[in-house]
Amino acid sequence: MHNIFFATVRRDLKIAYRNSSDLLNPLAFFFIVVTLFPLGISPSPQVLSGLAPGVLWVAALLATLLSVDGLFKSDYEDGSLEQILISPQPLFMVVLGKVVGHWLVTGFPLTLLTPVLAVMLFLPVDGIIALELTLLIGTPILSLIGAIGAGLTVGLKRGGLLISVLILPLYVPVLILGTLAVQAGVDGQSFAGHLLWMGSLLVMGLGLAPLATAAGLRISASS
Amino acid sequence: MSLEGIGITCERDRRMLFENLDFQVSDGEILRIEGSNGSGKTTLLRIICGLFHSYDGDIKWQGKPISDDFAGYVDQLLYIGHAGGVKESLSPEENLSWLASLQDQEVSQKNIWEALAQVGLWGYEDVLCGSLSAGQKKRVNLARLFLIKAKLWLLDEPFSSIDVDGVKNLEVQIEQHLDGGGIVMLTSHQLLNINHAVRSLLLGY
Known part of the structure; x- marks a missing residue:
């Protein structure tokens, strides 16, 4: 049971690595969107640092949304999905493996790339720490929720x-x-509460989203 | 053990594919589903796999509806469909290793290499499937018949794009499976040349 989880993560990482455009597209999108803001609005540090939390979070969200569409697409087209659905292994673990694989090639590198862009947008150091922590907890939630839509x-x-x-x-x-957490960080306030809320969303997502995704996949494949 | 279909009725896009279809296959038996293109052969196989749900009637495995113990049923089932589940950006070895763990079976690298050798892909273990020909990709998929242990084989056009030697090899494997008490259902436009009685199920009118 754990076996199939790790086997699926490994498989999806290999596939992403070999189709490097899948890996780079969301990152390039994220990078481009964020770099366009100083050009389009104003290069002044006051304006940019005010916009930074929203811009970075929205860009990360859209980059995930863009890539999550393909999560089950190729499996559906080449028949792997049928094999997944008629496997004696729990569908929950396979789906979770695929979501974790997706996060490792989108959300995680995106989180690593963010500090560079945050500095470019004049976000203060406290804000950057808050941003990194929220992205680290938040991007897996985005992948988990996105998988529900992708399955359906x-x-x-x-x-x-x-x-x-x-x-x-x-x-x-x-x-x-x-x-809100990043804004609180910038203002020097505690953002632990926000992180705890996000953490509870993540735990809920880990437990429930794969179930919903699995149900959606069964419906999609049966037509 | 036997696989039974009782009163299977399926309508797709306002076309009746089959109505009140009954069939039974038991240990060591093979049933060939015949019919023209679009007569519902693949749909019937997908119904038996539990992949397609809009139908009436019952599919029974060992006398019980398959939905009663679906995990126990699919554990004994090996379905080889049109689209193989073979990923182009993985090598035959990587593909088979994942498909085997999906079937909850421990296989070693040696097992996989042997299975690949059986279908004539010796030396192709590490070549990405994207650069294999259509026939070779099909062979990667069929290598599962030599690798994964399952009682019930459901094969959708197993001989398409396979050359003469490959077909012969596959027929031998099907014979051995039947000799060992396995059950085979397959769709094929080709006649099978094996030493077992092949019953036919003709779809379409």
Whole structure:
């Protein structure tokens, strides 16, 4: 049972590594969106540092949304998904493995890239620490929620827009908590409360999102 | 042990594919599903796998509906579909290793290499499947018949894009499986040349 979890993570990491565009697209998107803000709005440190928490969080959210669409796509097309669904292994573990794999190639590198961009946007050091912590807890939640939408829409030809409509509302609490925590960090206040709330969302997501995703996949494959 | 279908009725896109279809296959038996293109052969196999749910009737394994103990049922089932579940960016070895762990079976590298040798892919263990030909990809998928132990084989067009030698090899493997008390259901446009009686199920009218 643990075996299939690790086997799936390893498999998806290998696939992502060999299709390096899958790996680089969300990161490039994130990087480009954030770098356009100083050019488009104002290069002044006061303006930028005020915008930074929101800009970085929204960009991270959109980068995840962009990439989550393909989470089950290739498995659906090449028949792997059918094999997953008729496997004696618990579907929960396979789905969780796929989500963790997705996070390791999007959310995690994105979190690592963020400090550089945060400095560019003149975010104070306290803010950067808060931002890193919230992204570390928050991006796995984004992957988990995104997987629900991806599972439901995998059978559709153009599920891209539908998936955004389905899961963006669920992303809102994460976005609000994330930006509030960073703002609190910038203002020198404690942001432990925000982190605890995000942590509880993550735990809930780990337990429930794969179940919802699994149900969605069963529906998608049965047509 | 036996696989039974009782009164299977399936309608797709307002077309009746089959109505009140009954069949039974027991230990050591093989059933070939025949029919023209679009007559519902793949749909029937997908129904038997438990992948497709919009149908009436019962599929029974050992006398009980498959939904009663689905995990126990799929544990004994090996389904080889049209699309193979073979990832282009993985090598045959990596593909088979993941598919085996999906089937909850411990296989060593040696087992995988032997299975690949059986389907004539000796020396291709580390080549990415994306650079294999269609027939070779199919062979990677069919290597599971030599690797994974399962009682019930459901094969969807196993012989398509396989050359003459490959077909012969596969027929031998099917014979051995039947000799060992296995059950095979397959769709094929080709006649099978094996030393077992092949019953047919003709779909479409």
